[in-house]
Amino acid sequence: MNTPTAGQSGRPEAETYELRLRGHLDSRWAARLAVPDLTRESDGTTTLVAVGLDQAALHGLLQRIRDLGLTLISVSRAPAASDDASK
Amino acid sequence: MSGSLIATKLFVPKLRAGVIDRGRLNERLQRGGTARLTLVSAPAGFGKTTAVVAWLQSRPPAGAVAWLSLDGTDNQPTVFWAHVIAAFQDAVARVGAPPLDIPEPSEQPDNVVPGAIVNALAALPGSLELVLDDYHVIEQPEVHSGVTFLLEHLPPNIHVVMTTRADPPLPLARLRAQRELVEIRAADLRFTADEITAYLNDVTGLGLSAADVAALGDRTEGWIAALQLAALSMEGREDVAGFIAEFAGTDRYVFDYLVEEVLQRQPETVREFLLETCFLDRLSGPLCDAVTGRSGSRETLDVLYRANLFLVPLDERCEWYRYHHLFADVLETQLDAAARDRLRALRRRASDWYEVRGERTEAVRHALAAEDFERAAELIELAIFGMQRMRQELTIRTWMGTLPDAAVRRRPVLGIGLAGVLASVGEFEGLEERLREVERGFAAITAAGDTMPEGIAVADLAQLPRVPGLVELYRAALSQVRGDMAAGVRHAERVLELASTDDHLARAAAASLLGIAYWSEGKLELARARWTEGRDGLMRAGHVADTLGASIALGDINLALGRLREAAHIFEYALEVSAAQRSPVLRGTADIHTGLALVLREQNDLEAARRHLLASAELGEGARLPQNPYRWRVADALLRQDEGDLDGARAVIETAVRMYAADMFPNVRPVAATRARILVAQGRLDEAARWRRDAGVGPDDAPSFMREYEHITLARLLLAEDLKGGGGTGARALPLLRRLLEAAQVGRRNGSIIELSILLALASRPAGIEEALKHLARALSLAAPEGYVRTFVDEGPSMEALLKAVVKRQIDAEYANRLLAAFGPAQPKPRMHPELIEALSERELDVLRLLGSDLGGPEIARELAISENTMRTHTKNIYEKLGVNSRRAAVSRAEELQLMTRRKA
Numbered sequence: 001m002n003t004p005t006a007g008q009s010g011r012p013e014a015e016t017y018e019l020r021l022r023g024h025l026d027s028r029w030a031a032r033l034a035v036p037d038l039t040r041e042s043d044g045t046t047t048l049v050a051v052g053l054d055q056a057a058l059h060g061l062l063q064r065i066r067d068l069g070l071t072l073i074s075v076s077r078a079p080a081a082s083d084d085a086s087k
Numbered sequence: 088m089s090g091s092l093i094a095t096k097l098f099v100p101k102l103r104a105g106v107i108d109r110g111r112l113n114e115r116l117q118r119g120g121t122a123r124l125t126l127v128s129a130p131a132g133f134g135k136t137t138a139v140v141a142w143l144q145s146r147p148p149a150g151a152v153a154w155l156s157l158d159g160t161d162n163q164p165t166v167f168w169a170h171v172i173a174a175f176q177d178a179v180a181r182v183g184a185p186p187l188d189i190p191e192p193s194e195q196p197d198n199v200v201p202g203a204i205v206n207a208l209a210a211l212p213g214s215l216e217l218v219l220d221d222y223h224v225i226e227q228p229e230v231h232s233g234v235t236f237l238l239e240h241l242p243p244n245i246h247v248v249m250t251t252r253a254d255p256p257l258p259l260a261r262l263r264a265q266r267e268l269v270e271i272r273a274a275d276l277r278f279t280a281d282e283i284t285a286y287l288n289d290v291t292g293l294g295l296s297a298a299d300v301a302a303l304g305d306r307t308e309g310w311i312a313a314l315q316l317a318a319l320s321m322e323g324r325e326d327v328a329g330f331i332a333e334f335a336g337t338d339r340y341v342f343d344y345l346v347e348e349v350l351q352r353q354p355e356t357v358r359e360f361l362l363e364t365c366f367l368d369r370l371s372g373p374l375c376d377a378v379t380g381r382s383g384s385r386e387t388l389d390v391l392y393r394a395n396l397f398l399v400p401l402d403e404r405c406e407w408y409r410y411h412h413l414f415a416d417v418l419e420t421q422l423d424a425a426a427r428d429r430l431r432a433l434r435r436r437a438s439d440w441y442e443v444r445g446e447r448t449e450a451v452r453h454a455l456a457a458e459d460f461e462r463a464a465e466l467i468e469l470a471i472f473g474m475q476r477m478r479q480e481l482t483i484r485t486w487m488g489t490l491p492d493a494a495v496r497r498r499p500v501l502g503i504g505l506a507g508v509l510a511s512v513g514e515f516e517g518l519e520e521r522l523r524e525v526e527r528g529f530a531a532i533t534a535a536g537d538t539m540p541e542g543i544a545v546a547d548l549a550q551l552p553r554v555p556g557l558v559e560l561y562r563a564a565l566s567q568v569r570g571d572m573a574a575g576v577r578h579a580e581r582v583l584e585l586a587s588t589d590d591h592l593a594r595a596a597a598a599s600l601l602g603i604a605y606w607s608e609g610k611l612e613l614a615r616a617r618w619t620e621g622r623d624g625l626m627r628a629g630h631v632a633d634t635l636g637a638s639i640a641l642g643d644i645n646l647a648l649g650r651l652r653e654a655a656h657i658f659e660y661a662l663e664v665s666a667a668q669r670s671p672v673l674r675g676t677a678d679i680h681t682g683l684a685l686v687l688r689e690q691n692d693l694e695a696a697r698r699h700l701l702a703s704a705e706l707g708e709g710a711r712l713p714q715n716p717y718r719w720r721v722a723d724a725l726l727r728q729d730e731g732d733l734d735g736a737r738a739v740i741e742t743a744v745r746m747y748a749a750d751m752f753p754n755v756r757p758v759a760a761t762r763a764r765i766l767v768a769q770g771r772l773d774e775a776a777r778w779r780r781d782a783g784v785g786p787d788d789a790p791s792f793m794r795e796y797e798h799i800t801l802a803r804l805l806l807a808e809d810l811k812g813g814g815g816t817g818a819r820a821l822p823l824l825r826r827l828l829e830a831a832q833v834g835r836r837n838g839s840i841i842e843l844s845i846l847l848a849l850a851s852r853p854a855g856i857e858e859a860l861k862h863l864a865r866a867l868s869l870a871a872p873e874g875y876v877r878t879f880v881d882e883g884p885s886m887e888a889l890l891k892a893v894v895k896r897q898i899d900a901e902y903a904n905r906l907l908a909a910f911g912p913a914q915p916k917p918r919m920h921p922e923l924i925e926a927l928s929e930r931e932l933d934v935l936r937l938l939g940s941d942l943g944g945p946e947i948a949r950e951l952a953i954s955e956n957t958m959r960t961h962t963k964n965i966y967e968k969l970g971v972n973s974r975r976a977a978v979s980r981a982e983e984l985q986l987m988t989r990r991k992a
Contacts, residue, residue: 023340031427032420044338066223066252068420069131069312069342069413 014052016078019061021046022071033064045073095369095401096170097177099154099218100140105290105395107282109141112271116142119248119269120216123241124262127250129273131413132312132342135250136220138276143216150214150244153178156401157219158368160448162227163481168192168200171217175204178215187211190709193477199709201236206707209242221412222251227481231256238262277309286311291318299328302335312413316345319395320352346417349396360387361396362426363433365418366456369401370408377440378433431457442466448482455489464494464501465546471504472550480508497542499528500550503557510561515568522558522565529554556586556593563600567751576604595624599637606644607753609792609834615644631668635661635675636712640752642682647755649837651686651873658683677703677710681719688726691876691909696726717746721761729877733769740765753793757782760800767800767807768881775804786823790830795839798827799846806850817850824850841866842878849885856892863889864898871902880909927968932986934961939978939987 025046030038039047050061058075065072116139119125127135143152153174161167169192176186187207192200208215225231235257238247249255262268278286283304287293295303307313317334321327330348337344350358363379364370372385388408392398397414401407410418422430434457442450447470454463467486474483487495487505495501502525509518531540532551545551563578582597599621605614622637638661645654658679665676680703687696703719720743727736740762747758763778784794784801805820824847831839844866852859870878879886887910893903927935930951937947948958966972969980981987 021340023343024338025340026343026420028423029343029420031424040338046340067131067412068416070340071130 013054015054015058017050017053017058017061017075018078019048019050019065019075020073021048021065022073025070032068033061035061049078093170093173095407096156096158097154097174098156098401098403099143099152100136100399102137102140102144103395106137106141107285107290108145109138109282112138112275113142113145115269115271115275116248117146119271120246122262122269123238123247123267124257125246125248125269125271126254126259127248127271127276128252128254129271129276130252131416132310132411133273133276134311135271135276137311138271139218139220139248139250143218150216151178151182151184153215153217155217155219157221157224159224160452160482162225162230162485163479164200164227164229164233165192165478166482167225167227167230168204168233171219172200172204174217175208175215179211182213184212193479201233202240202707203709204237205240205242208245211242211244214244214246216246216248218248218250220250222249222255223253225255228256229481276311278304278311278314279309280304283309283314286314287318291322293318293321293327295327295331299331302331306335307341310341312411313341313345315395315397316342316349320345320348342413342417343420346414346421350418350421353396357387357390357396360384361391361418362422363429365410365415365422366430366434367437368409370398370410371406374437374440378436380436431459435459435462438462438466451486455486460491460494461544463490464498465544468498468501468504468546471501471508472547475504475507475511480512483508484512496524497528498544498546499525499532499554500545500547502528503554503561504550506561507557510564515565518561518565522561525554526558529558552587553590553593556582556590556597559585560593560597560600563597567600567603572604572607575600579604591624591628592630595621595628595630598624599640602637602640602644603751603753606640606755607793609795609836611644611648611834611836615641615648618644626664631664632673632675634664635673635679639675639678639682639712642679642686643752643755646686647836647838649839649841649869649873651689651875655683655686655690658686672706672710674710675712677706678712678715678718680706681715681722684722684726688722688729689877690874691729691880693726693729696722700726712750713748714750717743717748717758720746721758724761724765728765728768729881736765737769755793756796760797763800764803767803770807772804772808772811775807779804786819790826792830792834792836795827795831795836798823799839799842802827802843802846806846809850810853816853818854820846820850837869841870841875844869845878845882845886848889849882852885852889856889859889860892860896860898863893867893867899867902871899876906876909879906927965927986931961931965931968934958935965935977935981936987938962938965938974939981 020041022045024040024044025038027038029046030036030048033048035048035050037049039049041047050058053061062072062075116125127139129135153171155170155174157167157170161170172187172189172192175189179185179187187204187210189207190200190203219234225234234255238257241247259268263270280301284295284297284300287295287300287303303314303317307317320334321330324330334344350361353361360375360379364375364384367374367378370384370388372388375384375388376382388398389405392400392405392408397411398408399411401409409415419430434453438450438453438457438459441447441453447466451463451466451470454460454466463486467483467490471483474480483505495505502521506518506521506525509515509521528543529551531543532545534540539545559578559581563575563582566572566574566578579597579600582593586593586597588594598617602614602617602621605611605617618637618641622634622641625631625634625637638657642654642657642661645651645657661679662676662683665673665679680699684696684699684703687693687699700719700723703715720739724736724740724743727733727739740758744758744762759778759782763775763782766772766775766778779801782797784797786801786805788794788798790798802820802823805823806817809817809819824843828840828843828847831843844862848859848862848866851862866879879890887907890903890907894900894907933951934947937950940947942950944958944962945955948955951958953961962974965977969977969984971977971980978987
């Protein structure tokens with residue numbers, strides 16, 4: 001099910017987050033994790049950019065990552081510019 | 088929830104063939120048995136559950152095992168505890184022990200259930216393991232706090248094991264420091280090189296080279312779920328080395344890669360079956376047939392199980408299975424866009440299947456997941472009233488988080504059910520808007536006549552006629568919460584007009600709200616009538632525990648009305664109602680004992696009052712409303728005062744002040760004022776004067792019922808200050824007392840009239856006895872039929888003198904004589920001689936009293952008409968029981984224990 005978590009910018013306190021995961025993920029996983037897109041990096045990791053997440057939505061995403069057995073390497077708040085770029 | 092689904096959650100999983108022995112983990116887990124909690128905390132697919140099951144099977148048979156596989160529905164405390172209790176009962180039944188005496192959680196407040204469980208477990212003879220599998224699904228803080236309580240109060244014979252993907256918000260650091268926590272984490276669960284070799288070569292018989300094993304170990308990092316998939320992918324493959332090389336060479340997420348590999352190697356039918364059923368939390372042949380639209384699912388499940396395709400049996404008969412959670416989650420990721428669309432249709436079928444079988448919670452869950460909100464709304468509407476009765480409000484609120492508001496708006500019956508849920512959990516924000524919407528929907532239905540109007544739907548037609556009454560009921564509650572009593576009364580009265588005569592619950596709730604409103608305004612007769620209706624209606628609606636709350640209100644109101652006997656009768660009846668219930672003791676029973684103690688104390692039956700206070704205390708937390716702790720202490724303080732324990736009375740009333748807990752009832756007797764009264768009675772006028780400043784009461788205030796008790800307290804203080812030292816005239820309190828009396832007479836509050844008349848008698852005494860006796864005669868005539876004693880006797884010698892004058896003038900001599908007999912030394916209370924190993928018999932007490940006189944032994948024997956031998960035996964027994972060896976010591980010890988003053992029975 002495509003959970004309407006991400007992609008709802010305009011929420012108060014919404015931020016854009018960048019998450020790095022161990023391993024390369026197929027593009028199908030973007031829908032599963034409800035993020036607009038993902039990038040496979042040359043170092044064997046995958047970067048997700050999640051847009052318009054407040055804290056509760058971020059934790060929901062982290063929980064899905066946990067439940068899918070994925071290894072989380074880093075989470076960071078993306079610079080505001082990337083927020084605009086992704087719209 | 089049906090029995091079958093609960094049973095699958097309580098099933099202790101069995102190890103399947105092909106699990107390697109991991110002695111090092113068994114040892115760690117066995118050591119954990121001495122701590123309170125063993126936490127198996129690691130990501131998905133690390134073999135947490137298997138490790139626990141393997142340990143349970145490897146150890147020598149010892150004690151019972153209560154197993155609970157948690158899922159999202161356990162986030163409602165009522166549901167969680169019901170399942171925990173079911174797991175315990177299941178466990179004790181398996182070892183042949185009698186069922187534990189634990190109350191039904193839906194009939195108890197959530198916070199007392201863990202305490203009841205602890206008490207019941209303490210009685211368990213053997214040891215017991217409670218396994219909470221997948222604890223990470225628990226998110227509700229209420230559940231966590233209950234589990235924390237359980238862990239902190241666990242009897243030593245009980246041990247808890249949790250498996251979880253995330254460390255739970257429990258006091259782990261504290262448990263760790265106390266060495267009450269054993270942890271098994273990802274690093275411990277990862278398969279070592281030896282274990283991988285054992286698994287791949289010995290168990291699956293793949294016969295891999297050391298290098299291949301090492302490569303797989305590196306790539307999977309000892310992650311058993313991945314190793315298991317890798318083994319499946321290699322089974323029957325010719326070029327195993329090639330597979331390993333390719334697998335090791337890819338950067339792809341291990342599990343995703345392997346699931347895809349495994350899927351590709353399955354026959355078409357199996358692959359389809361897996362993808363079409365991966366969303367189901369539990370699978371059975373019939374359910375899968377319904378979802379896939381094909382027959383033969385039962386056989387397919389058998390095939391999958393035998394093929395080791397991550398299927399976990401949930402019962403002995405292999406009727407229900409579930410997929411390994413991680414496997415199912417990654418399978419779902421394999422679905423493409425078209426398949427995901429199709430998934431919605433499959434979920435709808437699952438919802439239908441459960442609905443037909445009466446499994447409404449499951450039906451709702453699948454309908455919500457299918458995003459079939461119309462259907463979900465319909466199902467919730469059909470379930471909501473029953474779930475409210477079972478106190479599952481949190482589950483409903485979770486559903487509402489997913490259900491779009493539009494689906495609720497077109498359903499007035501669902502809307503009113505939801506309003507009830509919100510009101511019962513104290514969420515009043517947005518309630519008024521919701522009620523208006525429900526009203527609009529209902530009006531549209533009425534206007535449309537026989538057809539359902541466009542855009543409106545009703546599934547539970549039986550509830551439709553209740554809607555207008557319930558709208559007004561929740562408005563009444565909302566008004567009271569906002570402090571608008573007048574509006575509360577208006578709406579509650581509308582409920583009684585609108586609700587049908589057999590809607591007992593709505594009518595009773597409205598009557599109780601009216602009862603509260605009238606009570607607050609001092610219209611006690613009206614309040615009494617409404618509360619009686621409320622209590623009886625609640626009884627008819629089957630809400631027996633709630634009738635106790637109504638009885639407490641009724642008792643208090645009758646006391647204010649000066650109807651001591653009716654108050655006693657109400658409390659006694661409530662105790663009968665409570666006693667007629669099967670265990671557990673109804674919540675509120677302790678409060679009823681406290682209320683009855685206060686009545687008995689007023690009637691000067693101090694021993695019976697003390698007995699009821701003890702009964703109240705012994706019933707335990709589950710039988711108490713939140714107000715009982717302070718109310719009990721108020722009663723205890725007053726009783727101690729009567730018993731002559733002045734310091735004790737002061738200490739206890741201080742605690743009562745601190746423990747005050749507000750409820751919906753008007754706070755007509757603030758504890759601080761009762762404290763001030765005790766201080767005045769003990770002559771501590773300076774301390775009492777501080778209360779006066781804090782309470783902000785003055786002698787010129789206009790009388791109001793809500794402040795009447797405080798004003799009378801102030802009058803007592805003024806009177807005491809005035810008469811202090813014997814020089815005053817009492818006149819300072821008179822104007823206030825007169826005004827208060829007038830107000831009490833207008834409100835026909837006999838309880839207040841009696842007390843005020845007594846104070847007026849005392850205050851007017853210095854000016855002349857005639858006026859004093861006039862007031863006292865009024866008090867006596869109202870108090871005599873009800874058996875008041877303490878209100879008179881507590882006033883001490885000046886009242887005693889006035890009563891003697893009453894007797895002399897033959898005004899109400901009989902009653903006055905009875906009151907006069909109650910003056911004098913306080914009766915001993917049973918608790919005063921706890922040091923006494925064995926109570927003295929009546930006869931021994933007789934002997935003891937005469938030992939205190941100046942009579943010699945033979946004279947005492949003659950006095951009691953007993954032989955000198957018998958007399959000596961009694962004396963010997965008395966000495967033994969009192970732990971003394973002389974007559975003088977016996978008498979002084981008896982005086983200490985207040986045994987000398989006891990009246991003959």
